[in-house]
Amino acid sequence: MxxxxxxxxxxxxxxxxxxxxxxLARLWETPNGQKVEEDLAxxxxxxxxxxxxxxxxxxxxxxxxxxxxxxxxxxxxxxxxxxxxxxxxxxxxxxxxxxxxxxxxxxxxxxxxxxxxxxxxxxxxxxxxxxxxxxxxxxxxxxxxxxxxxxxxxxxxxxxxxxxxxxxxxxxxxxxxxxxxxxxxxxxxxxxxxxxxxxxxxxxxxxxxxxxxxxxxxxxxxxxxxxxxxNFDLFFSKYNNILVLSDSYVTKRQSIKLLGEILLDRANYGVMTAYVDRGDHLKLCMNLLKDDRKMVQYEGFHIFKVFVANPNKSITVQRILINNKDRLLKFLPKFLEDRTDDDQFTDEKSFLVRQIELLPPEPIEPTRSSSGSINGSGVSPPAVA
The missing domain is CATH 1.25.10.10 (Leucine-rich Repeat Variant)
Incomplete structure (x- = not known):
């Protein structure tokens, strides 16, 4: 007893x-040992x-x-x-x-x-x-x-x-x-x-x-x-090429949605302005608008609108938008037109159409550079609390 x-x-x-x-040490020495597993459990x-x-x-x-x-x-x-x-x-x-x-x-x-x-x-x-x-x-x-x-x-x-x-x-x-x-x-x-x-x-x-x-x-x-x-270039190269371009629908959609959250967060303003300065980023985003899956198109739209709404577009971004102006003006009014119950989306589409209509015939030098703080060495990150 x-x-x-x-x-x-x-x-x-x-x-x-x-x-x-x-x-645990014995488990490493004798994997799948029933007695050890039972004692551990x-x-x-x-x-x-x-x-x-x-x-x-x-x-x-x-x-x-x-x-x-x-x-x-x-x-x-x-x-x-x-x-x-x-x-x-x-x-x-x-x-x-x-x-x-x-x-x-x-x-x-x-x-x-x-x-x-x-x-x-x-x-x-x-x-x-x-x-x-x-x-x-x-x-x-x-x-x-x-x-x-x-x-x-x-x-x-x-x-x-x-x-x-x-x-x-x-x-x-x-x-x-x-x-x-x-x-x-x-x-x-x-x-x-x-x-x-x-x-x-x-x-x-x-x-x-x-x-x-x-x-x-x-x-x-x-x-x-x-x-x-x-780590701007390294991070977004991997993010875009591995996650946004993933063959997995779920990964692709989630990654585009997260990208939008990151770019639209006020804390990441400098990151956002640098991202939307890049022509290759805009091309990637425009391809998302033509994806076969509507939710990918929809999430891609929320990235695209940041490029168009940016008042200080880079020369490269302006040139891409100007070269595609006519196609975009035909494409956007019919884009996801079945989302009739989404008033905010409809308003944003109308706003983007108006911004594209107002594009100049040729690119204009932006009033300020929005990406200088990213690739330079003068970043002063906050301390870890």
């Missing part, structure tokens, strides 16, 4: 953390109970605090992040819950600007974030890792790490104190892998990766604006 009682005894947080770490369920509680079991903040401290001390978050694809289904779900609770846990009466797990990760173990991103390389880990990432991305410092890390496999990831905002990237870091995860993954992986990608680009606007300014 004593033996049975000891087996049922709940483990203390520090003991539980060490035990799970040891089991049972102990992860116990850990979830500590951080989440149930209707019958209350959460004890001090016990959660002990668990968070133990998990950070034992480097358990890294081991869980790199092992999540190897866990049984229910254990993966429990790991997602545990991770998310630990990331947002703040000790009682704490005045810190961010939870201790976030502070630890960005300053000491950024590899945790890189492993979570690489979860998109396996369909089993993609969605739980994506959910954890989006919890972490609520904090600007996490977004900064993911944007500016350029480490190769097996290399240490960048720590927060080494992030230099506004520096140009090589296109080799973990952030740039999202383009392929979105475009080449299965539908479930692609959809989740895109959700995280969108969170990265829209959550912390000042940080991202500086990043896009510093």
């Amino acid at each position: 004593a033996f049975l009682f000891n087996r049922a005894r709940p483990r203390q947080p520090a003991e539980l953390s060490r035990s799970i770490k040891d089991l 049972r102990q992860l369920a116990q850990m979830k109970l500590i951080v989440q509680g149930t209707q019958e079991v209350d959460i004890l903040p001090e016990q959660v605090h002990q668990l968070v401290q133990a998990a950070l001390h034992d480097d358990l978050l890294f081991e869980l992040a790199r092992s999540i694809a190897s866990l049984p289904f229910e254990a993966r779900k429990d790991t997602q819950t545990i991770f998310s609770h630990i990331l947002r846990f703040n000790p009682p009466n704490s005045n810190a600007s961010e939870p201790p797990a976030i502070t630890y990760i960005v300053n000491n173990r950024p590899e945790i974030l890189i492993e979570l991103c690489r979860g998109y390389e396996n369909s089993k880990s993609a969605m739980p890792c994506g959910t954890i990432l989006r919890e972490a991305l609520k904090f600007e410092v996490v977004t900064a790490i993911i944007l500016y890390d350029q480490s190769a496999d097996e290399e240490p990831a960048i720590k927060l104190n080494n992030v230099r905002l506004g520096t140009k990237q090589t296109g080799e870091g973990v952030f740039w892998n999202f383009f392929q995860w979105i475009n080449r993954g299965s539908f479930e992986v692609s959809a989740d990766a895109f959700t995280t990608f969108r969170e990265i680009l829209t959550k912390h606007k000042g940080l991202v604006c500086g990043y896009l300014q510093a």
